[in-house]
Amino acid sequence: MKILAVTEQRDAKWNKVSFEIIAAAQQIAEQTKSTVTAVVIGKGVAALSDELAGYQLDEVLLVEHDLLANYTPDGFSIALKQIIEANKPDLVLFPHTYQVRDFAPALAASLGKGMIGDCTTYREEGGKLIFVRQMFQGRTVADVVFAGDAPWIATFQASAFRGDLAKKHAGGKAPVKPAAVDLKPEQIRTKPGELFREAKQAVDLTQSPILVSVGRGIKAPENIPLAEKLAKAMGGELCASRPICDEGWLPMDRQIGSSGQTVAPKLYFALGISGAIQHVVGMKGARTIAAINKDQNAPIFEIADYGVVGDLFEIVPALVEELEKPH
Amino acid sequence: MKIGVCVKQVPAKDAPLAIVGESAWIRESDIGFETNEPDGFALEEALRLKEKHGGEVVAISMGPERSKQTIKEALAKGADRGIHIADNEFFKLDPLNSAKSLATAIKAENFDLILTGLQSDDQGFGQTGVLLAELLGRPHGTIIMAIEVIDGHLKLKRELEAGWFQWVEIPLPAVLSIQSGINKPRYATLKGIMAAKKKEIATVDRASLGVAVTPTQQVQRIYVPSKTKKTEFITGQPKEIAAKLVEKLRHEARVL
Numbered sequence: 001m002k003i004l005a006v007t008e009q010r011d012a013k014w015n016k017v018s019f020e021i022i023a024a025a026q027q028i029a030e031q032t033k034s035t036v037t038a039v040v041i042g043k044g045v046a047a048l049s050d051e052l053a054g055y056q057l058d059e060v061l062l063v064e065h066d067l068l069a070n071y072t073p074d075g076f077s078i079a080l081k082q083i084i085e086a087n088k089p090d091l092v093l094f095p096h097t098y099q100v101r102d103f104a105p106a107l108a109a110s111l112g113k114g115m116i117g118d119c120t121t122y123r124e125e126g127g128k129l130i131f132v133r134q135m136f137q138g139r140t141v142a143d144v145v146f147a148g149d150a151p152w153i154a155t156f157q158a159s160a161f162r163g164d165l166a167k168k169h170a171g172g173k174a175p176v177k178p179a180a181v182d183l184k185p186e187q188i189r190t191k192p193g194e195l196f197r198e199a200k201q202a203v204d205l206t207q208s209p210i211l212v213s214v215g216r217g218i219k220a221p222e223n224i225p226l227a228e229k230l231a232k233a234m235g236g237e238l239c240a241s242r243p244i245c246d247e248g249w250l251p252m253d254r255q256i257g258s259s260g261q262t263v264a265p266k267l268y269f270a271l272g273i274s275g276a277i278q279h280v281v282g283m284k285g286a287r288t289i290a291a292i293n294k295d296q297n298a299p300i301f302e303i304a305d306y307g308v309v310g311d312l313f314e315i316v317p318a319l320v321e322e323l324e325k326p327h
Numbered sequence: 328m329k330i331g332v333c334v335k336q337v338p339a340k341d342a343p344l345a346i347v348g349e350s351a352w353i354r355e356s357d358i359g360f361e362t363n364e365p366d367g368f369a370l371e372e373a374l375r376l377k378e379k380h381g382g383e384v385v386a387i388s389m390g391p392e393r394s395k396q397t398i399k400e401a402l403a404k405g406a407d408r409g410i411h412i413a414d415n416e417f418f419k420l421d422p423l424n425s426a427k428s429l430a431t432a433i434k435a436e437n438f439d440l441i442l443t444g445l446q447s448d449d450q451g452f453g454q455t456g457v458l459l460a461e462l463l464g465r466p467h468g469t470i471i472m473a474i475e476v477i478d479g480h481l482k483l484k485r486e487l488e489a490g491w492f493q494w495v496e497i498p499l500p501a502v503l504s505i506q507s508g509i510n511k512p513r514y515a516t517l518k519g520i521m522a523a524k525k526k527e528i529a530t531v532d533r534a535s536l537g538v539a540v541t542p543t544q545q546v547q548r549i550y551v552p553s554k555t556k557k558t559e560f561i562t563g564q565p566k567e568i569a570a571k572l573v574e575k576l577r578h579e580a581r582v583l
Contacts, residue, residue, distance in 0.1 A: 072495075074466070098470055098487055101453055101454075101469060105457040106467075113423075114542075130547065140549045141549065141550060141551075141552045143550075148541065148543055190466060191495060194494070195487065197491055209582075210582070253490070267580070287580075302556070305580065306575060308560070310568070315569060321569065
């Protein structure tokens with residue numbers, strides 16, 4: 001099999017998930033006796049392809065074009081379609097980033113193929129690859145296989161593989177091959193503007209060793225102070241899942257998850273958080289996870305070290321009282 | 328502006344999920360269904376665009392008979408009419424074949440704008456908007472946090488990761504998938520619910536669309552995930568739970 005691993009960068013700086021997708025491709029290649037070709041796509045990114053050449057890869061394709069300097073779905077779809085048609089990989093792997101979800105389904109469809117997206121892992125069974133992805137917001141998982149001929153396109157969720165375990169080249173370097181693509185300005189329908197940040201990051205949640213996090217189970221904005229009290233009693237910061245910030249009950253910069261911050265505190269205390277995958281990717285690196293939820297089947301309990309099935313409005317005040325006792 | 332908005336009916340958030348092995352799906356009898364929450368943001372955005380720029384909002388839903396309820400709710404909130412693409416085994420379709428069916432069913436409508444939610448809370452493919460754009464030959468934008476219509480084109484605020492945003496411009500007609508939280512969806516008023524009864528829902532049988540379904544992928548089975556960690560559950564009265572949990576966090580996990 002031939003595996004193509006497509007990396008992601010912006011302004012010639014890596015998105016770190018690139019190394020996770022390299023690690024994924026290497027692991028699948030080892031099991032299926034396949035080759036791995038890494039793809040670096042953009043403009044002015046030769047230094048990145050040289051860096052990748054130091055990894056255990058069969059080759060690195062450097063795809064550069066003026067019209068790829070800024071990401072557009074048309075530019076990236078058209079260029080990668082040409083790369084796939086010229087290199088004929090069996091399996092094309094992407095990290096499941098916001099950018100990839102913006103163009104990879106269209107790329108797959110332009111090739112007449114489907115995409116299995118947001119996979120958390122895979123298995124190899126009798127020469128066949130089975131991709132595992134979550135459904136029902138993490139309450140169930142699904143084994144999915146490709147039907148029909150290659151190329152097969154799949155994306156892996158952030159943290160599905162460890163980027164720091166991507167293997168370096170045993171000796172020497174993988175060859176870097178520039179790969180030309182044909183793009184015309186009139187093919188690009190999107191006019192991309194500058195990137196900007198909205199709120200200044202008032203609190204850096206990544207630096208806090210203790211986080212108390214609230215989800216939908218907190219029910220109403222007037223209950224936020226209850227969680228705040230617990231955070232204070234523990235000496236930690238307050239944060240939240242996306243719906244709470246969407247409602248404006250806490251500012252956006254306190255959001256943990258795929259569209260917020262990624263944290264790895266000593267203690268993550270989840271109050272009324274079901275544990276939807278978009279949230280879990282932002283906090284599963286916590287050393288200890290405690291969770292209170294009224295639903296004993298909530299996916300947060302899949303990753304929690306300590307769980308309480310019950311009413312947070314009864315338990316949190318008792319916790320605050322307990323923490324405030326001299327010890 | 329003629330706007331189509333795709334709304335999906337999904338199992339209610341708190342519905343107990345009983346897995347049916349042979350169909351690799353869940354038992355649909357005895358559970359409640361609701362409009363996919365992310366699609367509610369797309370509908371609200373469609374209604375606001377209509378209020379600002381005039382035109383029509385058409386709610387489109389694919390699925391069994393019950394999914395008409397989701398169209399009715401959209402009509403009650405202010406959509407003008409509905410299109411129901413009937414398919415009792417909609418759950419079996421992969422993302423590409425779902426999008427092909429949708430595209431075929433709505434092509435003749437020539438919408439100026441098609442909106443979808445970010446992803447569905449059941450299958451969570453998150454591909455429909457992008458695929459619809461590709462199949463209909465339209466430009467698209469995803470994870471959209473603001474829409475401005477300026478002489479025949481759109482100025483869009485896209486959410487990127489880690490707190491970054493970007494303004495992009497695309498020409499109309501177009502397809503957008505809307506980020507959850509872009510707006511506060513309205514509730515249906517009693518007047519809206521009454522008015523909805525007179526609004527038209529056109530039903531088209533998916534099988535009659537002539538879309539040849541060649542699966543690109545197949546769900547072999549679904550199952551409850553095996554635990555990666557052993558959770559220690561703490562039980563008792565609230566005061567006992569608090570005492571035990573604090574003790575464990577202090578002396579066992581040593582994180583307090």
